[in-house]
Structure formats: C-alpha cells, structure tokens
Amino acid sequence: MTYIYNFADVQAADVAVAGGKGVGLGNLVRAGLPVPPGFVLATAAYGAFVDANGIQARIQELAALTSEPAPQDYEDASAAIRALFTGGTMPAAIAYELAAAYERLRDGGESAGDRPGDGDGESAGAPVAVRSSATAEDLASASFAGQQETYLNVRGAEALDAAVIDCWSSLWTARAMAYRDREGIAPGDVRLAVVVQRMVEAEAAGVMFTANPANGRRDQIAISAAWGLGESVVSGTVTTDDLVVEAGTGRVLSRRTADKEVMTVYAEHAADRGSGVVPDQGVPDQGVPVQGGTTEQPVPAALRNRAVLDDGAAAALARYGTRIADYFGTPQDIEWARADGDFFMLQSRPITALPEPVADIPDTWPLPYPKGLYFRASIVEQLPDPLSPLFADLIDGSVTRSLKALMNEAVGSEVVRDGDVGLPTINGYAYYYYRTMALWRVMGKAPGAVVALARGKAHMGMTGWREFSHPRYKEVLKDWSAKSAGELSGEELLGGVRTLLDAGTVYYTAVESVIPIAATSEISFRAFYDKLIRRAGDPPAETFLLGYDSEPIRAEKSLYDLAAWAREVEGLAPAILNQPTAALAESQRNWLPPAGMDAALWQQWRPRFQAHLDRFGHAVYNLDFLSPVPADDPSVLLDTVKFYLRGHGNDPHERQRLSAARREDQTDRILARLGRTRLGRSRRAPFIRLLRWAQKSAPVREDALADVGLAWPLIRRMLLELGKRLVYSGIIASPADVFWLRQQELQSAVEFGLAAPQPPGTTEPLAPVAVAITGAARPVRADVVEERKMLWRGQAKAAAPQLLPETRWMKGVFESMMPARSQDQPSDVIKGVGASAGRVTAPARVLTGPQDFGQMAPGDVLVARITTPAWTSLFAMASAVVTDVGGPLSHSSIVAREYGIPAVLGTGVATQRLTSGQQITVDGDAGTVTVEHPAG
Secondary structure (H helix, E strand, O other): OOOEEEHHHOOOOOHHHHHHHHHHHHHHHHOOOOOOOEEEEOHHHHHHHHHHOOOHHHHHHHHOOOOOOOHHHHHHHHHHHHHHHHOOOOOHHHHHHHHHHHHHHHOOOOOOOOOOOOOOOOOOOOOEEEEEEEOOOOOOOOOOOOOOEEEEEEOOHHHHHHHHHHHHHHHHOHHHHHHHHHHOOOHHHOOEEEEEEEOOOOOEEEEEEOOOOOOOOOOEEEEEEEEEOOHHHHHOOOOOEEEEEEOOOOOEEEEEOOOOOEEEEEOOOHHHOOOOEEEOOOOOOOOOOOOEOEEEEEOOHHHHOOOOOOHHHHHHHHHHHHHHHHHHOOOEEEEEEEEOOEEEEEEEEEOOOOOOOOOOOOOOOOOOOOOEEEEOOHHHHHOOOOOOHHHHHHHHHHHHHHHHHHHHHHHOOOOOOOOOEEOOEEOOEEOEEEEHHHHHHHHHHHHHHHHHHHOOHHHOHHHHHHHHHHHHHHHHHHHHHOOOHHHOOHHHHHHHHHHHHHHHHHHHHHHHHHHHHHHHHHHHHHHHHHHHHOOOOOOOHHHHHOOOOOHHHHHHHHHHHHHHHHHHOOOHHHHHHOOOHHHHHHHHHHOOOOOOOOHHHHHHHHHHHHHHHHHHOOOOOOOOOOOOOOOOOOHHHHHHHHHHHOOOOOOHHHHHHHHHHHHHHHHHHHHHHHOOOHHHHHHHHHHHHHHHHHHHHHHHHHHHHHOOOOOHHHHHHHHHHHHHHHHHOOOOOOHHHHHHOOHHHHHHHHHOOOOOOOOOOOOOOOOHHHHHHHOOOOOOOHHHHHHHHHHHHHHHOOOOOOEEOOOHHHHHHHHHHOOOOOOOOOOOEEEOEEEEOOEEEEEEEEOOOHHHHHHOOOOOEEEEOOOOHHHHHHHOOOOEEEEOOOOOOOHHHHHHHHHOOOEEEOOOOHHHHOOOOOEEEEEOOOOEEEEOOOOO
16 A cells, blocks of 8 residues: 655645645646655554554543533543553554655655755754644635644654654644634544654744735735744744835835844754654644654844845745745645755644734725815715715715705705715725815705704604605505516616615605704703703603604514514424524525424424514615615524523513503603692693604604615615626626725726626626626735725724814814714723713623614623614613714614613714723713723
8 A cells, every 4th residue: 555645646625635735736737836855644553553553442442521521521531542652662664665665765866846945964864844734724714723833853763663653642732632623523523634744944934824814815925033943933033124015116114123033943953853743823732752852042142133035035925925825726835945145945834723814904094085074974974884885975975965955955055065075985984074164054044944954844753754754665666666677777776876875865864854953852852851841760761762662662562572473383482593594594594404403393484584684784884885785694693582582681671561550650740740830830841842852753753764764675685686796797896895896886887788688598697798798707806805805894894983184173063973982092981972871881892883783782782883783683682772873862872871871872983982891881871881890
C-alpha cells in the first residue's frame, strides 16, 4: 500500500487522505507558487499504526468523556491516550516508505522551482518540519489551528519516525479534544495525515492575511513579520512588525515597526536545542525532544528596530498573497518565510470568521449645498442608518414633491419653491435640507400652516388622515397588488415602485400633520393638569392616556393570542419551540413544513400565522427598502411567539384592562373632586375637553405611524423581481443587490431591456445571454455593489450630527427642538429625556435592527437608535428602553408607558457609548442612563 504522496499529487478532493494542510500545499504547488519540497504521510498510515498496535478501542474508551467534562478530564484522557502512542511501534512498511521519501527529499527529489535554503548533504539528514494535517483542519468553516503540534528542524530517519508518532498522538491533546467537543465532532470521525516539509532556514518569516482581519477589507493585505523562523510568529511568542498593503498596487498603507527583542532559530547544538515542539498557536504540550529543534536568541542590536520587510519586499510578498487568494477564490491565511531574499509559501488555509469589509468611518460631514441648514428630524427619525443608494435616490425627489405640495396647499401660496427643500445624504445619512432663506419663509408661515392642517386643509390632520390620506394610500396599493409582478415589464415595475413610494410619501406627510396635533394635545392636557388640577397623591398625567387600543398594541395582542391558541392544539407548542426560528421563517415563505415537524400541525399553524402577517407584516423597522419587513422575514415575530409559549411576558389584554380601569377610576375621582367647589367646577369643562382631545389623538397617531409601510412589502417584491431579472442578465450577483444600484443604473438597465420578464422555467443565476451582452461571466456591477456595501458599513459606525453646520448659533436656535441630545457626553451618566417613569438596573442589549433581535433576552434593557411600531414585540421582553432619538411624545415613550417600563429617549449617544451585556441603570424620572462598574 502507498502511504506517501508528493505535494503535487495531492488533489483538492483528497482531504480524507492528506488532511486540510496537505491539500492546501498541493494546491500551492500546482499553482506554481514557491513551496519548499515535501510530502504527505496519508491518514491510512495513522490507521495502520493504531491497528498494528491494537490501541483503537482503548482510544475510543478514553475519549468517551462525560456529557460535561471538566478541563482535568481532558488532561487525564489526553495523557493516557498519548502514552498509548509513545509506547507503540512504527509498522515496518510505513517506516520503509517514510525513510525512502525522506531520502529523496534530502537528495532534492521534489522541486518547487526554488531553492529552499541550506542544509543538503549534512550527515544527520535534511532538516524537515513535521506538521499535523487533520481531516477536519484548515477548512473554510473552522480553522482547527493550534489543536495539534508541529515539530521543527527534525534530522535523520529515526528522529523523523519519533516525530511522526508524536504528531499522530497530538491528535489527542487536551485542547484538541475539547475543541472537537465544542464543534460537535465525534472522536471516531477524525484522522491525521502528516506533512513532512524541507525546512527553510529563514532569515525572516511571518503570516500574511489576504484580507484585512481588522476591517474585513478584501483589497488590503495584512502582514506580520519577524526575524528568524516563522512558527514563533504563529504562536505569538515574538513581537512582530505589522503592515497593511493595498492589494492592487502593493502600496504600504500602514506600518508598525516593533522593537524585536528575540528571534527563533535552529538549535545548532544538542546542549542548547529546544524540544522542537511548536503548536500552530497557543501553549505547547510537552512533547518528546527530537533531533535538531529550535531555540530563541536575542535579535542582533542592528536588527532590533529595523523593518523586517521594506516597501519593495512587502509589495512582492503581497503579490504572492493576491495570486494565492485568486487561485483559491477565497481570502487566505498564509505562512511564509524568506531565505536569501526569496519568499517561500509554507502553508495556506481559508481565513475563518472574517468580518464583512468595512470602509473607514467618516469623520467630516461635508455639506452638498453650502447655503443651507440640515436637520435629522421628522421622517429622518425612521431612517436611523445610512441609506441604500437606490432608496436615497428615490426618496429625495419623492419627499421634496410631497413637502412642497403640503406647504403650498396649507397656506395657499408658493412658500416652498424649487430647490428650497430636499432630503440629501451626507456620509449616507439622510438630512432634511432647507435653503436658509426658505427656512425663515416656512417658519414665518408655520403658525398659519399648523392651524390649516389641524382643520383638515390639504387633506391633513386627524380628519384628513382618516377620510382621505389613509383610504387613498390603501386604494393605490390595492390597484398595484392586483397585478402579477412576474408578468410586468421592467418599465411597469419601476413605474409601480415610484407610484407606490410617492403614495407612501404623501401618506407620511399626512402623518406628519397628525403627529404635532397629537403632541400638542398631550402637552396641553399635561400642562393644564399639572398646573391647575394635580395635587399631592394624584397620578401623573400619562395615567389618563393609557389603556387604549392602537395598531402596535393590537399586533402584540394578536401574537399573544396566537401563542395561547397554539398551547391549546395538542403537540403544536412543543413543535414550534423545538424548531429553529430560521427554519420556521423559511417554511412560512415556501409553505412546506420544517424538517421533523408534523405536516398536520404545520397546516394548522401556517394559515393562522399568515393571517397575522397579512394584517401587521408591513410595519417597518426602517423606512429604507433595504430592511426587510416582517412580511418578508417573520423571525422576530416568531421569537416573540416562542417567548409567550415559554410562559414569559404578561397578558396584554389584562394589562390593558387594568390600565383602562385605573384611568377611568382616577378620572372619576378627579371629576368628583372638581365638582365640589366653584373653582373646581370652572376647571372641570376644560379638563374634560383637553383630556378627551389627548385621549383621542394619541391612538390615531400610533395607527397612522403603523401604516406608513403599507406598500413596503409590495415595493420590495417588485424591486426583488427586478433584481432577479438583473441577476439573469448578468448585472448583479443576487436579487437583493438591486438595492445597492443607483436609480439611473436601474433605469438604464430597464431601458436596455435587461429587466424583461425571464423565460418560463429559468433557474440559472447567470444565463449565457448575459455573457453575450456583457462580455463577462462576472456580474457587471458586482464590484461596484461590494464597494458600496463596504462604504455603507463604515458609515453605519458613525454618529451622525443632528444639525449641520455645527455652529453655535445653529445649536442655540434649533438644538432644543431636535429629537436627540448632544453627542458630547463623555461621562458614565448619559442624559436624555425621561419618557416613562421608573428605575431599573439591568444588562444593556444594543440592537442595530431586526437582524439583532434574536440577541434580546427577557429582562434586558432595549438600546437602539430609534424604535418604530415594528419594534413593539420586543417591549414585552424589555425591562427598560433607551434610544438615541426620540422624545416624551414619540412612539417609544407611548409604548413604554403602556408596558409600565422606564424609558430614556433622545440620548444621542446610547448606541455609541453602551455595549451589550454592560450593566446600566435607567432612570425614567431623571432622564439618565448610568453605566455601572463592578465593585473592586
């Protein structure tokens, strides 16, 4: 039987034979990269050794630990198993093949096209590195780095046999066994191949990542370099120079040259050699010393502060990295060495856990139109993140048309003229823009406009919303919902998106006329009650405004009722709880029951849950089309149902009933008291009038806000239909990439016929016609889309100013009107607006959007930039709410009061300053959030 494979003979599919490291080296050799010569001792040799020494059963017995083993259990099992290996004998057939391959290697039998360094002809034999190559190692899904051992500077056939046996036994180090347990890999599922590779007596070595692990940038290469051998760099035992190189040009973007005190070199004499045991990373187990080995020595004074790689050498090494990454088609973690000025690639494996690429966080805020003022308020409060390119282009014109029409209809004159207002982006963030003179013109007309809107002029205000704006929005949606997106032309789809967006924007403008009316009603009632009615012992004003129905509360009760119904259907509740949320969400979309769930139970559950989505699934987390709504991805709602099924949370029906009863009881008590005196009777009528006004307005405000996204599920379906067609035409890589196109790019694709309906039965993601049209198999806009995503991720980490320009007079005039406090809050006490009373100390849970909702645990403090009606389901789990944006009359405050939990809103900095898991105290009365530090 053949146990030895030269690197060039190892194919990509040979992981079971050569292990991950062996396959990686085989690929490098076939790609023509400079690799020191070597060979792989196949996994069959490991199996033959175990069988010949009769230790397999004992290994499995010792490796079968308890369900929750302690660290010492791993140590004890490892010591016993490794003793089985060191007490074993190398089978003669393996020893013969190994010695012959080593002899060929000494004589230079396999060549990589480059000289690996000195050492030929030495009596002890060629120095080699003996490395583990596990069958579950160096894969894209898990690195497994550092779990087995490497032996360096091994010389002579006898030492090689010993090193191979020790390498096999390192499959059973305590850390390797614990790692496999965590990854769910059974002891019987792993085998170990061994890589034997000619040593490079390196003057310098290190590690190269072909994508920057700090920011995920695929166009940047990160290099660590040190003097001497490279294993000490991998294990982290020496200080390295660190460079970042631009992949395309080889330009050094950043450099940190370390004071390098020690270096790893060959041990020249037995008296000062090391054990030769070097794990890929981490602290080495005690291995059996082998011939040769390595040792540490001081770096010569002339080299300590000298750069290991100059700019030219760094660029040359980066070019190798780019070649390797292109060959493998995925970012690589590469070990390299340099001898006599030549580079050698020692190992390459996929980078695991690489973050998505992120551009630099912006630190300046350039104004697109210098003579203007910029505000992040009103509709911008529901756009907390940078905008996707397509939404930014579409919404700017739509908002401009809507605002101009509203103001001009309300006051009957050309108050807003062309170019006066807009919704541009700065670093991706949306801002309301007003030309300076136009702002004063609008503000001068504002009082008259508010009165006109309150009276329903321009179809605004409560009556206008109920009788015109809301029905009209639903009618436009109904017309377009009757059409099949798959049968519409590209022009019709894009026209429909614009029509629906305009309808939604006009509707939102109507909502903006409802919000100030609702706010004014509550402010008026609160002021009258606090100054002229309230006495010691009387409840706060909000007590009289709680216990009413609104769309977010109805949605919450619907989910609670779903959970209550599911508990009554035999077997349904455990079936839902036992399924991963992602599987339930996917099955909701494709109609098929999740794997392992009874079909009859699924047929009962799906239509009931779908009915909820049909009614409430349009609630937006973020107005940007980029963000799915619950109708697209119901995972958040499913998690809420599971929350209720586990017995958490309170009955919202009962909570509402108690709030309403307390409200009515306190109202009767106050009215009775007012009726006892002449002064009281004079105040009784205005109290009732203001109270009824506020009670009627607040629920309408929540109903109006909840329906802003009525058209959003359909708009997203239409855009994704366009996206599917552009995938077929070779323009973008996936349907969702349509959101990253500019409006003009999408318009051009439509005009050129690249968004026509696909032929029936089309399944290929990139049809041959696309190559004919575009001239390339890679989607035309793929690179541009990735660049825009990268830019967006960097922008998303920025804290967008509420006002621009950030001048003293701007802050003095407008800051008090903005929905967030100053971002200059460096202390442990963050100030905001107390919007719901109470005081709670609990862990913070910082959520950027629905993709994070699964992290929320019962009792956490919900921390977010904003919350919209779509976030309401999380309030049932939260002990308190903290936001960057919002005020005492915002959605967050109203819902928090209904739930009876503290809320501090409009902090401006909470999501920047707080981290998940951090203990904080939320004081809704004082309007503060305090970071708690552990004692001691």
